[in-house]
Amino acid sequence: MFKIDSSRADLAAAYKKNPLDTYPSPALQKVLQRLRWGNARGRTIVVCTVPEREWRLGKMGTRRGMPVEIDGQAYNRYEDALWACFRARWREVSGEDCPVA
Amino acid sequence: MSKLPKRLLGYTDKVSVAPGDKIDFKISSPLTGKYDVRIVRLICGDDSDGGPGLKVDSVKTPIDGSYPARWQPIHHGSYAAIDNGAAFAATAITLDAMIWPTLPEDGRDQALLGNFDAATQSGYALYIDGSGHLSFRVGAAASVRLSTPLLSRHWHHVAVSFDTASGKVIMHQHRLLDYPRVQRSDTIDATIPGAKTAGSSRFLIAAWSDKENAAAHYNGKIDSPRVIGAALDAAGLAALRPHQAGKAPVIADWDFSREMAGIEIRDISGKGHDGRLVNLPARAMKGWNWDATEMNWRHKPEHYGAIHFHDDDLYDCGWETDFTLTVPAGLKSGIYCAELHQKGPDGEIDDMIPFYVRPPRGTATAPVALLIPTASYLAYSNHQMASSWSFDELSSGKFVTLSAGDRYLEENHSFGLSTYDSHNDGSGVCYSSRLRPVLNMRPRAELWQFNADTHITDWLEARGIAYDVITDDDMEAEGLDLLKNYRCVVTGTHPEYYTTKMMQTVRDFTNEGGRLIYLGANGFYWRVAYHEALPGVLEHRRAEDGMRGWISEDGEYYMNFSGELGGLWRRNGQPPQGLVGTGFAAQGFDISSWYDRTPDSFNPRAAFIFEGVGKDEKIGDFGLIGGGAAGWEIDRADELLGTPPHTLIVAVASEFPSSYHWVKEEFNHTHSAIDGENCPMVRCDMTFFETPKGGAVFSTSSISWAGSLFHNNYENNVSRITENVIRRFIDPTPL
Ligand SMILES: [Fe+2]
Numbered sequence: 001m002f003k004i005d006s007s008r009a010d011l012a013a014a015y016k017k018n019p020l021d022t023y024p025s026p027a028l029q030k031v032l033q034r035l036r037w038g039n040a041r042g043r044t045i046v047v048c049t050v051p052e053r054e055w056r057l058g059k060m061g062t063r064r065g066m067p068v069e070i071d072g073q074a075y076n077r078y079e080d081a082l083w084a085c086f087r088a089r090w091r092e093v094s095g096e097d098c099p100v101a
Numbered sequence: 102m103s104k105l106p107k108r109l110l111g112y113t114d115k116v117s118v119a120p121g122d123k124i125d126f127k128i129s130s131p132l133t134g135k136y137d138v139r140i141v142r143l144i145c146g147d148d149s150d151g152g153p154g155l156k157v158d159s160v161k162t163p164i165d166g167s168y169p170a171r172w173q174p175i176h177h178g179s180y181a182a183i184d185n186g187a188a189f190a191a192t193a194i195t196l197d198a199m200i201w202p203t204l205p206e207d208g209r210d211q212a213l214l215g216n217f218d219a220a221t222q223s224g225y226a227l228y229i230d231g232s233g234h235l236s237f238r239v240g241a242a243a244s245v246r247l248s249t250p251l252l253s254r255h256w257h258h259v260a261v262s263f264d265t266a267s268g269k270v271i272m273h274q275h276r277l278l279d280y281p282r283v284q285r286s287d288t289i290d291a292t293i294p295g296a297k298t299a300g301s302s303r304f305l306i307a308a309w310s311d312k313e314n315a316a317a318h319y320n321g322k323i324d325s326p327r328v329i330g331a332a333l334d335a336a337g338l339a340a341l342r343p344h345q346a347g348k349a350p351v352i353a354d355w356d357f358s359r360e361m362a363g364i365e366i367r368d369i370s371g372k373g374h375d376g377r378l379v380n381l382p383a384r385a386m387k388g389w390n391w392d393a394t395e396m397n398w399r400h401k402p403e404h405y406g407a408i409h410f411h412d413d414d415l416y417d418c419g420w421e422t423d424f425t426l427t428v429p430a431g432l433k434s435g436i437y438c439a440e441l442h443q444k445g446p447d448g449e450i451d452d453m454i455p456f457y458v459r460p461p462r463g464t465a466t467a468p469v470a471l472l473i474p475t476a477s478y479l480a481y482s483n484h485q486m487a488s489s490w491s492f493d494e495l496s497s498g499k500f501v502t503l504s505a506g507d508r509y510l511e512e513n514h515s516f517g518l519s520t521y522d523s524h525n526d527g528s529g530v531c532y533s534s535r536l537r538p539v540l541n542m543r544p545r546a547e548l549w550q551f552n553a554d555t556h557i558t559d560w561l562e563a564r565g566i567a568y569d570v571i572t573d574d575d576m577e578a579e580g581l582d583l584l585k586n587y588r589c590v591v592t593g594t595h596p597e598y599y600t601t602k603m604m605q606t607v608r609d610f611t612n613e614g615g616r617l618i619y620l621g622a623n624g625f626y627w628r629v630a631y632h633e634a635l636p637g638v639l640e641h642r643r644a645e646d647g648m649r650g651w652i653s654e655d656g657e658y659y660m661n662f663s664g665e666l667g668g669l670w671r672r673n674g675q676p677p678q679g680l681v682g683t684g685f686a687a688q689g690f691d692i693s694s695w696y697d698r699t700p701d702s703f704n705p706r707a708a709f710i711f712e713g714v715g716k717d718e719k720i721g722d723f724g725l726i727g728g729g730a731a732g733w734e735i736d737r738a739d740e741l742l743g744t745p746p747h748t749l750i751v752a753v754a755s756e757f758p759s760s761y762h763w764v765k766e767e768f769n770h771t772h773s774a775i776d777g778e779n780c781p782m783v784r785c786d787m788t789f790f791e792t793p794k795g796g797a798v799f800s801t802s803s804i805s806w807a808g809s810l811f812h813n814n815y816e817n818n819v820s821r822i823t824e825n826v827i828r829r830f831i832d833p834t835p836l
Contacts, residue, residue, distance in 0.1 A: 020691070022691050022692045022758045022760065023758055023759075029759070033495065035500075036494035036500065037494075037495065038491055039488070039490070039491040039493075040487050040488065040493065040494070040501045045487070045500060045501040045502070045503065046500055046501065046503070047502070047508060048502060048503065048504050048505070049505075051149075051504070051505070052149065055502070058503065058508075060487070060501075060511070061511070063525070064413075064485070064488060064511060064514040065511075065512065065513070065514030065515075066511075066512070067512050068503065068508055068511060078502075081502075082499075082500060085500045089500070
């Protein structure tokens with residue numbers, strides 16, 4: 001099974017540059033597939049808090065009916081929220097910090 | 102803002118109305134005071150950046166005005182209720198059932214059988230405690246429990262006897278499947294002195310009473326529950342199965358395999374303790390004795406004696422009516438909304454509750470009908486894919502991004518689910534109702550189904566093309582009589598869910614000279630059923646194959662509403678290619694593509710389609726949905742699947758990224774070349790063919806097509822092609 005390699009700052013940097021890229025490199029695609037595998041319960045997600053204007057990170061509850069935990073940091077670009085989500089997932093999946101801040 | 106404001110909520114009793122009809126609105130407000138109501142005709146619901154904007158025309162009706170706000174509750178969770186419960190308060194009693202619990206360790210009590218009333222702490226219940234142990238309680242006394250936990254998704258025989266005279270309780274469980282090292286049976290002997298069996302006047306199955314409401318909802322199946330008016334001993338309890346009541350005086354013996362389509366449950370003891378099901382638990386479910394000798398419940402109903410109850414089932418909220426509109430004579434056909442506003446301490450709250458106004462019955466007021474896919478709207482109502490699916494992000498190619506509506510449904514778990522979702526216990530949702538507030542099939546919501554279809558009404562209005570609005574529900578009721586009034590019928594962007602009658606009606610229409618424009622993709626895909634007697638609810642079994650939110654269990658592919666095999670139309674003898682030329686090929690949700698003309702497009706038969714379109718023009722390399730007219734979900738032609746041999750494939754879109762995935766029902770083996778970059782089946786075919794008696798079908802085969810109509814103030818080749826086809830299709834000259 002492919003493992004996320006925290007020395008590959010180049011892949012994180014490529015995502016940061018264009019989170020909405022339709023044609024990510026095969027190496028970045030593998031990272032994204034690992035970060036996205038599985039149900040979102042209990043994990044970091046993006047929440048749109050003002051339509052088309054503001055996004056924040058959130059954490060889904062472990063079951064329905066629980067509040068989504070909303071992070072204090074607001075982003076005015078969807079791409080910035082996606083990048084923050086990428087970094088959080090990197091940590092959640094690999095156990096190590098994303099090599100790009 | 103990190104906390105969600107409470108919402109104004111509502112629904113209607115009907116979905117489609119004609120002038121003179123009455124439609125009831127049922128509203129719940131989190132505030133006191135009054136809210137304002139007006140009726141609007143909806144032109145466009147897309148208020149997103151760069152879109153056409155929210156466009157409504159106000160309509161004066163007698164219901165304009167202010168109404169007192171009130172909160173109305175939602176009681177979700179399914180159960181069975183038997184009202185005439187006096188006999189269940191016998192001095193000695195035995196309860197007996199086969200159960201298949203699905204969430205035995207749910208951290209809360211789950212009632213199986215009894216007349217217990219939590220409000221008065223009276224009566225008795227056989228139930229599962231929060232840690233998955235079979236338990237029995239009488240009145241306010243401490244309960245008795247077995248120390249062996251129940252196993253999830255395993256059949257168990259459970260039984261308990263209680264004698265008020267001695268206070269003696271004997272409780273027994275036995276698992277059908279034997280595993281070494283996992284204890285199979287358990288029995289306990291205990292006493293609950295001085296307790297009485299009198300409780301609620303109702304006997305409930307899969308919940309207990311809390312005054313007139315139900316609580317402690319159970320997740321799982323129950324098969325052939327019984328009540329006996331004697332306290333059996335341990336040997337007597339164990340001997341009750343398989344199904345031997347012997348000489349015991351039976352008070353009730355429910356056979357859930359009777360009248361499978363209905364919501365009545367029948368007592369076969371002769372004591373008349375019939376009951377009714379509340380909130381549509383799943384019927385025609387495999388029972389404890391199902392042995393795979395029959396997959397169709399109609400052939401062996403005795404193997405389908407189980408009902409699957411869920412704590413999140415919801416059919417009809419049963420709210421009171423707040424105002425009633427009598428549709429004024431002469432009101433123009435269209436999509437309408439009741440628009441509600443109320444001022445509150447944290448600003449204004451509002452809602453737009455859609456309904457459809459058709460022309461007077463038996464008439465058409467335009468040559469074109471927009472056939473609103475209300476069955477597909479129902480299937481998607483209140484979907485919660487982000488929490489139901491383990492593959493949501495890999496399918497969409499995005500990190501989950503919740504809108505305010507998504508988050509409201511996630512945090513307020515009482516609005517019922519869609520056919521895309523899984524219940525709390527992980528089983529698939531096979532019924533969806535509109536008799537509840539639906540948050541996503543609304544103006545200003547996601548551009549999917551309802552709101553995406555308003556790109557079509559927006560364009561029809563902008564181009565001055567007169568149209569009537571009719572719905573799937575009307576077609577299900579009236580068949581060809583409804584469609585035959587029109588020269589041209591236009592579909593929505595994603596008419597995915599079709600009943601047998603709807604499928605036959607569209608086929609009859611095109612075979613009788615009608616002209617059909619399939620302005621979408623992944624249409625005519627799933628076979629579903631409406632209920633003969635219950636309004637506003639759809640059944641769907643995700644059988645065998647297809648792009649599925651969940652997968653039906655083997656042996657549970659046949660719908661209980663209709664008795665028909667569920668699943669794909671492609672697996673039911675009617676691939677969509679035979680009806681409209683194309684069928685589902687692939688999906689992807691980041692960018693959309695464009696079409697190129699093919700040599701077929703220069704065939705004189707297709708000349709009318711491309712009038713004013715250059716021979717090398719890219720068609721639809723622009724648009725609101727992914728930036729192109731070919732995308733999100735796309736269809737392809739295939740003669741082997743029934744595309745008529747004289748079909749012209751007039752344009753093809755074939756440039757798709759790897760985020761587009763070939764649909765799974767098309768390949769026999771998984772392999773490494775199934776995405777947009779490496780799989781030639783990932784393509785979108787625009788088709789045209791003639792049908793008997795001068796009719797024709799034109800298919801764009803893409804969900805994103807309608808999102809390109811608005812581009813450049815409606816002056817673009819997607820708009821032109823659509824208009825060319827409509828103008829020709831309303832011309833009575835045979836094609
Ligand atoms: Fe769909």
